[in-house]
Amino acid sequence: MxxxxxxxxxxxxxxxxxxxxxxxxxxxxxxxxxxxxxxxxxxxxxxxxxxxxxxxxxxxxxxxxxxxxxxxxxxxxxxxxxxxxxxxxxxxxxxxxxxxxxxxxxxxxxxxxxxxxxxxxxxxxxWERTGTLAVAVEEHQVPWLQGAEHALDRDAVQSEIHSPLFLSGALDPTxxxxxxxxxxxxxxxxxxxxxxxxxxxxxxxxxxxxxxxxxxxxxxxxxxxxxxxxxxxxxxxxxxxxxxxxxxxxxxYDYVLVTEPLTQEQLASVGWSGRQGLTDLANQFHYSRLTRDNRILYGGYDAVYHPGRKVKDAYEDRPETFERLASHFFAVFPQLEDVRFSHRWAGxxxxxxxxxxxxxxxxxxxxxxxxxxxxxxxxxxxxxxxxxxxxxxxxxxxxxxxxxxxxxxxxxPPEPITSIGISLTRWALDRADHRQGHRNLFLRTLDAAGLGFDS
Known part of the structure; x- marks a missing residue:
């Protein structure tokens, strides 16, 4: 797929x-x-x-x-x-x-x-003043949204955007x-x-x-x-x-995919009538939105640093990241299994x-x-x-x-300390996302020093 x-x-x-x-x-x-x-x-x-x-x-x-x-x-x-x-x-x-x-x-x-x-x-x-919808996609994230001014339970968040992964949400309308x-x-x-x-x-x-x-x-x-x-x-x-x-x-470096325009049937299967910006609550989070012609832009998760603080065109094409993003997209929206991507890029x-x-x-x-x-x-x-x-x-x-x-x-810090530190941080954040959000000693130390990091 x-x-x-x-x-x-x-x-x-x-x-x-x-x-x-x-x-x-x-x-x-x-x-x-x-x-x-x-x-x-x-x-x-x-x-x-x-x-x-x-x-x-x-x-x-x-x-x-x-x-x-x-x-x-x-x-x-x-x-x-x-x-x-x-x-x-x-x-x-x-x-x-x-x-x-x-x-x-x-x-x-x-x-x-x-x-x-x-x-x-x-x-x-x-310009569209649509607001944003933040969604919990793991059970341990659900309590993070409780008490939000516009908190949504599972049924309410599903009425906004249909995805089997969305457990709850919080809407920021303005x-x-x-x-x-x-x-x-x-x-x-x-x-x-x-x-x-x-x-x-x-x-x-x-x-x-x-x-x-x-x-x-x-x-x-x-x-x-x-x-x-x-x-x-x-x-x-x-x-x-x-x-x-x-x-x-x-x-x-951040990576992005954009689909072809959705048909009316495909769009109806997703809902999204409010056209809000969409993000999840993971450390390595995804963001998504509709364009004016109803394409879905889907990006985030991988945040890739290349040693030496270099900015190069060659870093923009990373097949493994685009494949990972596409697999996550279909997990979020399995009803769109026939959708194709028209563009891929990075910045x-x-x-x-x-x-x-x-x-x-x-x-x-x-x-x-x-x-x-x-x-x-x-x-x-x-x-x-x-x-x-x-x-x-x-x-x-x-x-x-x-x-x-x-x-x-x-x-x-100078290299190679920066490269080592960022690599360790990404590894620790990934573990936290897959261990009920638990931040290990390394992440807690960074937090205490004011150096906490997410994607």
Whole structure:
């Protein structure tokens, strides 16, 4: 069944293909000046550019992208736009107990403002405020959902989505929206350009340094330099231009399958009339959703780190992971045994030890950076862009005073310790998932040190 379902699946990102041809922006070919230079053409960089121009329409903003707008994580994620800024309630309450209520409120406000921007800016990104459904798929997970505001017993969860594996659930009706990742990136670029941002693709930045003679921060590509008053670094999973940040994140590969469009009969056999985002409660969890044309996107479980913090195209094709995902898909939805997959792909997630973005300033307060979103960056990057602009203003604001913004997480150790540690953690998490959730001494030690990890 798995072999047949994967037989015609092509290696390619469904979102990028569905969005079609995109506008191209010129390569930076001559040196220039800017008041703000943004490095990175993913969500964080694009939101920063848009926010900056909306705050000050006369500001000269240059955005430099190494490849094309939205080609990396911003164009190939699952399209879940969650309110959480802290990678979930438990992570936030553990790390920032005194300000979690504030962070939770800020997350809700950010998601509402995101939705307003979709309307005000005309962002054609297939926005759906559907919420999410979390499901228990093992008996030991059922108590974890008891007491949730919108808890669902077995019958109730089966009425939402039909699967023999779903034992109970909890519905969050407002805390998440679904969207089309690649279309969002392209629409943000369109809006940025209309606001006057100068976007340059295929303009990889190789160095950033202070020019004391001109009192500027020079951002250099292979062929030109932008002399900048201020800079935002939004390179996320890729090797940081700042030496101090090179041990702060590791690239972890996530894998995704997308089916062909379901027929009306197939869709009826699953239910899913609420079109919620779907996730299970395992450490090595799966996430799933419907696209606008009723394909099922199914991803997660394997979170693969390759030694040396490398990001390579070759890591994106991993047959054993796609076969595992397909087998899990048919366990969840056995009624779809005739469904075929049309696309398979992967992407690298910038993971840090606190599992949510960290922030900072360098070059005497003229260069701001953020990274480490750990897979929940679709909504959080909009918030982070405002944080970075506030930091560059030099004036304290409610955002810059947050402990989450002011403190740096622990770095990952150098190799080979990182590879050994991640391998041991994945092994221990797998054992926990198959031993009633029991976390062994190794995992409990990581938890106590603030280094707990899930997929």
């Amino acid at each position: 798995v072999e047949r379902a994967l037989g015609a699946a092509r290696s390619g990102v469904y979102w990028l293909e569905e969005a079609g041809a995109q506008p191209r922006y010129p390569t930076l070919s001559a040196s220039t000046k800017s008041e703000l230079t943004v490095v990175g053409g993913g969500y964080l960089g694009l939101w920063a550019a848009v926010h900056a121009k909306r705050r000050d329409p006369g500001l000269r903003v240059v955005l430099l992208e190494a490849e094309t707008v939205g080609w990396a994580a911003s164009g190939r994620n699952g399209g879940f736009c969650e309110a959480s800024l802290t990678h979930g309630r438990e992570n936030g309450q553990t790390r920032w107990p005194d300000e979690y209520d504030t962070l939770h409120k800020l997350g809700d406000q950010n998601l509402d403002a995101f939705e307003q921007d979709v309307s005000d800016l005309g962002l054609g990104c297939h 805390g998440c929206a679904l969207l089309h990742p690649a279309r969002l990136a392209r629409e943000l670029a369109r809006v940025a350009a209309e606001l006057g941002v100068e976007i340059h693709e295929h303009s990889a930045v190789v160095d950033i340094r202070t020019d004391k003679a001109s009192n500027t921060v020079d951002v250099r590509t292979g062929s030109a330099t932008v002399s900048s008053d201020k800079v935002i670094l939004a390179t996320n999973v890729f090797r940081s231009l700042l030496r101090r940040n090179r041990l702060m994140t590791v690239p972890v 690298a997630i910038d993971t840090c030890t606190q599992f949510t973005a960290f922030y900072g300033l360098t070059h005497r307060g003229r260069v701001a950076h953020a990274a480490g979103f750990t897979g929940l960056g679709v909504g959080a990057t909009r918030f982070a862009a405002n944080v970075l602009l506030d930091l560059l203003s030099g004036e304290p604001t409610p955002l810059t005073e947050l402990k989450m913004v002011r403190e740096r997480p622990l770095p990952f």
